[in-house]
Amino acid sequence: MSRKLAIALRTFLGIVFLYAAYTKLRQPWLVFAMSIDAYQLLPSWAVLTAARTLPAVELILGVLLLWGKFLRYAALALTVLLIGFYAAMIRAYQAGAGIDCGCFGVGEAVSMITLARDGVLLASSLILTYLVFNEEGLRRSPILHPQTESER
């Protein structure tokens, strides 16, 4: 069960992150920089650095999740990234800034819907991280390794 869940979660998150990277890479990177800047959290140099690197990071994480390689690193990085995104979105929503989410390109304001959606992503990522850091549990999964008669 755990293994199947882990595969489902990493496939789901992998596709979501590949799509997120695609929406950012198809537009000029400075448009994404302005989306980040609107959150008013980072200095200009950090905004520009994040805008240059984040789409690539999302792309790499998406590929690693789908490929199933370096899963511990990928899952951990994903969780840290999503916690950062979520905190920024909550802050923007509380401030009533009415700013763009910037999650999947331009044109989607931070709202209860975007918060709920990113909450699902964060929860999925946390569960995936727990599962891949408990590989022992995965190995003992009855689907992967059914117990033999002698083990019973």
Add this chain to the structure above:
Amino acid sequence: MKRVMLFSVLLVAGAVFTAGEPPFGRAMGNPSAPIRIDLYSDYQCPACKVFHQNTLGPLIDNYVKSGKVYLVHREFPLPIHAHAREAACYVSAAERLGKYVEVGDQLFRKQELWAKDGDVANTACSVLDANTAKKLRALAADPQIAAEVDRDIQAAQAEKINGTPTMIITKMIRRYPVPGPVSYAVLSKFLDSLLN
């Protein structure tokens, strides 16, 4: 006959070309500038105040006055802000009196006050002499002014804008919607990239 036809064509072309243009005063800069920015604002929105105070000044000084950007202000009072529509009407009325900038600046400067007590009229009139203030009060109640604000709101809805401030940056046929109180440092990099 040919002259009549030519005149008709020019008349129709002129009407089409100017139909979407806002009245004089809201627009700043050279209409044939390489970049056009349509800025949708809500005078009761705190993010718009941040944008107005931190970004708009240097944008006008460095890009609009130098002929690189044609800036058009549009009203987009959000329904969540109780006094935003009234403020938009006062600013639109002030435009007719040639006081768009003065009244707009004052409304942003005193935003916290009138947002609480709803005294938009006195705030807007506080930067005008008694005679102009009287005209402004009368104009702000004019249904034509309300219709102007409605036209801007409809334009914003057509652009699928859902927050303020939002800029629609246009260079040739490319259009970039840019929501949020973007800092001047990042906005100028984007404008430079478009100009180069």
